[in-house]
Amino acid sequence: MSRYFFDVDDDGVVQDDQGVELINLHLARNYAVRVAQDCASRHLSEGRNRSVAVSVRDPAGRRILKISLTCVIEDGASAHPLPR
Template sequence: MPRFFFDIQDGQLIPDDVGTEFPNAHAARDAAIRILPDIAREEMSLGKSRQVAVLMRDETGQALFAASLILSAEWLIDTA
């Protein structure tokens, strides 16, 4: 099975040096899209927004797919 690498940009670049095997590029693309919301939710501060991106590469290092997500969250009422 081919191996794909997911480099994450979340304020800093987190390169994937290990990779994950998938049956094909379409399955790897689906996984790349699924991980974005989970990453954006991590350590989400109140009233902040986060932008995260993923760059999918193949075993040769060729960039195949990129996706990004912006998550904004804020209270609209006084919660104190």
């Protein structure tokens, strides 16, 4: 098992000082995606446009992965219809 650290940039960076022990990088990526989705879901439910990023670090502090999501809500006046 390896310890991975998940820093969240969601209107300011929150650095993970504890980390999470996971079997491999694939599971760390899945964990980072869930964290980013949770942040994005909160912003969307509050009606806010925002970008969210989760950086994954190894125990040496090297960034090994970054997940970025952008949340945008458009009202009917600014939305573009899908092509048929």
